[in-house]
Amino acid sequence: KQEVTQIPAALSVxxxxxxxxxxxxxxxxxxxxxxxxxxxxxxxxxxxxIQSSQREQTSxxxxxxxxxxxGRSTLYIAASQPGDSATYLCAVMASGTYKYxxxxxxxxxxxx
Amino acid sequence: xxxxxxxxxxxxxxxxxxxxxxxxxxxxxxxxxxxxQTMMRGLELLIYFNNNVPIDxxxxxxxxxxxxxxxxxxxxxxxxxxxxxxxxxxxxxxxxSQGSYEQYFGPxxxxxxx
Numbered sequence: 001k002q003e004v005t006q007i008p009a010a011l012s013v014x015x016x017x018x019x020x021x022x023x024x025x026x027x028x029x030x031x032x033x034x035x036x037x038x039x040x041x042x043x044x045x046x047x048x049x050i051q052s053s054q055r056e057q058t059s060x061x062x063x064x065x066x067x068x069x070x071g072r073s074t075l076y077i078a079a080s081q082p083g084d085s086a087t088y089l090c091a092v093m094a095s096g097t098y099k100y101x102x103x104x105x106x107x108x109x110x111x112x
Numbered sequence: 113x114x115x116x117x118x119x120x121x122x123x124x125x126x127x128x129x130x131x132x133x134x135x136x137x138x139x140x141x142x143x144x145x146x147x148x149q150t151m152m153r154g155l156e157l158l159i160y161f162n163n164n165v166p167i168d169x170x171x172x173x174x175x176x177x178x179x180x181x182x183x184x185x186x187x188x189x190x191x192x193x194x195x196x197x198x199x200x201x202x203x204x205x206x207x208x209s210q211g212s213y214e215q216y217f218g219p220x221x222x223x224x225x226x
Binding site: 031036042043044045046049082089090097098099100102103104105 | 116120143153156157160162167168187210211213214215216217218219220221
């Protein structure tokens with residue numbers, strides 16, 4: 001059974017820092033991995049989608065990497081801003097299922 | 113496009129009552145997903161549809177839960193009878209297909225059962 005873990009559960013950093021959020025999964029047979037952002041009281045917003053054949057994806061200050069063999073993904077946020085404060089969730093779609101299994105998230109707070 | 117639309121945004125009901133949550137997916141999207149989010153269990157997939165047909169309902173917790181998608185632009189999630197442990201935020205999401213595409217989430221319905 002696929003399990004997805006995110007570390008740390010919470011993170012507080014000063015504005016301007018570069019930071020890394022971690023996601024690990026137990027079964028490497030995945031279709032893709034997606035990173036989401038969730039603001040308090042809101043739905044999820046897709047940030048980056050990495051196909052199983054890809055190693056990384058970039059969007060602006062965000063870069064996500066995928067290492068299927070080790071069951072890990074990282075989300076790198078460059079030059080963090082207070083507006084980046086949110087909960088970040090990674091989700092793994094297991095091969096052949098079309099279902100996402102979500103991690104429990106990392107709650108990020110960027111201090112001005 | 114207005115994105116995924118859910119109603120109501122908040123629902124407070126008494127134990128034993130029937131609750132119906134509604135979702136309108138993004139026009140042209142063929143797949144629709146219902147999720148539940150709680151502090152204890154995180155975000156869980158309840159059921160998903162492809163081309164209006166239920167594909168996987170293994171996440172539906174009990175027979176008290178049912179979901180329908182009568183057409184491509186509307187879906188409902190019904191709980192009858194409701195219980196306090198059903199209190200959660202219920203999200204609907206849609207995707208262009210059930211394959212490898214981003215899922216677009218609605219704002220959610222916060223359900224409180226007293």
